[in-house]
Amino acid sequence: MLSGKTVAEHNTRESCWIIVHGKVYDVTEFFGRKIILKYAGKDATQEYEPIHPPDAITTNLPPEKHLGPVEPDTVEKVVVEISDEEKARQERISNRPSLDEILNLHDFEAIAKQVLPEKAWAYYSSASDDEITLRDNHAAYHRIWFRPRILRDVTKVDWSTTILGHKSSMPVYISATALGKLGHPDGELNLTRAAAKYGVIQMIPTLASCSFDEIVDTAQPGQVQFFQLYVNKDRAITKKLVQHAESRGVKALFITVDAPQLGRREKDMRMKFEAEDPSVVSKSGSQGVDRSQGAARAISSFIDPGLNWDDLDWFKSITKMPIILKGVQCWEDALQAYDAGVAGVVLSNHGGRQLDFSRSGIEVLVEVVVNLKEKRGLSFPNEKFALFVDGGVRRATDVLKAVALGATAVGVGRPFLYSFCAYGTEGVEKAIKILHDEFEMNMRLLGARTLKEVVPEMVDASNLQSHTVVPRDDLYANNYESMKYAQLKGS
Numbered sequence: 001m002l003s004g005k006t007v008a009e010h011n012t013r014e015s016c017w018i019i020v021h022g023k024v025y026d027v028t029e030f031f032g033r034k035i036i037l038k039y040a041g042k043d044a045t046q047e048y049e050p051i052h053p054p055d056a057i058t059t060n061l062p063p064e065k066h067l068g069p070v071e072p073d074t075v076e077k078v079v080v081e082i083s084d085e086e087k088a089r090q091e092r093i094s095n096r097p098s099l100d101e102i103l104n105l106h107d108f109e110a111i112a113k114q115v116l117p118e119k120a121w122a123y124y125s126s127a128s129d130d131e132i133t134l135r136d137n138h139a140a141y142h143r144i145w146f147r148p149r150i151l152r153d154v155t156k157v158d159w160s161t162t163i164l165g166h167k168s169s170m171p172v173y174i175s176a177t178a179l180g181k182l183g184h185p186d187g188e189l190n191l192t193r194a195a196a197k198y199g200v201i202q203m204i205p206t207l208a209s210c211s212f213d214e215i216v217d218t219a220q221p222g223q224v225q226f227f228q229l230y231v232n233k234d235r236a237i238t239k240k241l242v243q244h245a246e247s248r249g250v251k252a253l254f255i256t257v258d259a260p261q262l263g264r265r266e267k268d269m270r271m272k273f274e275a276e277d278p279s280v281v282s283k284s285g286s287q288g289v290d291r292s293q294g295a296a297r298a299i300s301s302f303i304d305p306g307l308n309w310d311d312l313d314w315f316k317s318i319t320k321m322p323i324i325l326k327g328v329q330c331w332e333d334a335l336q337a338y339d340a341g342v343a344g345v346v347l348s349n350h351g352g353r354q355l356d357f358s359r360s361g362i363e364v365l366v367e368v369v370v371n372l373k374e375k376r377g378l379s380f381p382n383e384k385f386a387l388f389v390d391g392g393v394r395r396a397t398d399v400l401k402a403v404a405l406g407a408t409a410v411g412v413g414r415p416f417l418y419s420f421c422a423y424g425t426e427g428v429e430k431a432i433k434i435l436h437d438e439f440e441m442n443m444r445l446l447g448a449r450t451l452k453e454v455v456p457e458m459v460d461a462s463n464l465q466s467h468t469v470v471p472r473d474d475l476y477a478n479n480y481e482s483m484k485y486a487q488l489k490g491s
């Protein structure tokens with residue numbers, strides 16, 4: 001066993017070791033990265049833990065760089081000074097309202113904003129460019145109004161459904177969001193546990209902080225999980241991930257197709273995220289990681305911008321899981337996806353984090369339904385070709401609007417993420433319960449006893465495509481010099 005003292009001697013460009021979870025690694029080749037400089041010869045676990053799956057370093061550094069365990073008592077603790085800012089944050093955490101006081105999904109966001117470390121909030125909440133799409137994702141639901149039916153016996157209402165043939169307690173699934181441990185030590189496992197309890201399907205992200213196996217191991221027997229895939233330039237890595245997911249019982253593969261390059265999320269970029277560790281990055285097969293560009297960009301360079309329609313046959317050849325394209329943004333691509341024989345599409349703009357001024361998923365849904373009916377005779381919801389929508393959903397009414405317009409189910413990302421950042425697993429449970437409550441009431445008020453009765457005639461979406469009200473452009477608005485009225489002399 002190595003002693004802490006020996007490790008401490010290896011803190012130079014010539015030989016640089018670090019300790020993670022009680023084991024010593026030779027990371028000399030990464031010397032120069034800020035985090036390595038900071039922890040050269042020391043225990044880096046604290047810094048490593050929130051960002052990387054526990055197995056990332058072991059699977060990515062070649063075995064000869066694994067130097068073995070360190071004698072725990074001989075390691076000097078790295079004292080991280082608690083800043084005044086951090087003390088204030090801890091204070092805010094202890095002053096959180098009790099869960100009973102949380103009434104809706106917006107509340108979780110408001111609390112998360114106050115209790116998250118600044119970097120985590122910047123990463124999670126950011127969207128691309130002027131964040132116009134981010135805001136329209138939510139605003140688009142305000143352009144749809146209900147046409148409820150009366151005098152139907154709504155004593156019993158049932159909003160359960162099936163998603164790709166799997167039972168779900170509601171037409172909502174937990175969408176993939178990366179880096180869960182930035183916001184809570186248990187990261188994505190909070191979602192897994194709550195999803196198990198309430199019969200909701202979780203989509204596991206490629207870039208989860210917890211390892212894929214941890215997330216699958218945490219699931220209950222029979223619990224359904226999907227997998228979100230970022231396709232690596234190195235297809236051998238992708239093949240391994242996909243086949244491993246299938247062998248572990250994952251039920252569907254959602255391939256992200258809207259991120260050949262990560263959007264500029266300026267709130268995140270201003271934080272200058274330091275993903276200095278070699279593990280996740282090299283796991284993803286990246287070189288030349290740009291560390292000045294925020295959390296997402298720092299770890300995203302492995303994603304293959306060359307991914308194209310011709311690759312779909314290859315995916316079909318390596319897995320039997322149904323394939324869904326996540327990030328479709330117009331009917332032409334939805335039609336091509338259908339013709340290519342995939343099982344569905346997610347009409348999504350990646351939570352407003354990719355192309356600014358891409359339209360909301362709910363808006364795209366309408367044109368997809370019209371054109372696939374016209375050109376292929378399909379009606380929706382359709383068991384052979386599922387239409388999912390995500391982005392901006394905060395209420396069961398939002399979900400019911402999407403269902404009325406033909407969606408099989410709706411993805412919810414940030415609100416579930418914020419619910420565990422603010423309150424851990426219990427927060428996610430509460431978020432799901434809130435949605436259930438909202439479904440019950442709104443189904444009754446709509447006059448729909450099952451989701452089959454939530455039909456297109458129940459909504460007026462005639463203004464959905466109208467972009468006459470554009471979300472405020474905050475950056476521009478702050479720079480813009482207002483016009484002035486004529487002034488009286490001396491005033």
Ligand code: 173
Binds near residue numbers: 296297350
């Ligand atoms: O939206 C994201 O932040 C995202 O999908 C992502 C992509 C690559 C790396 C990290 C996150």
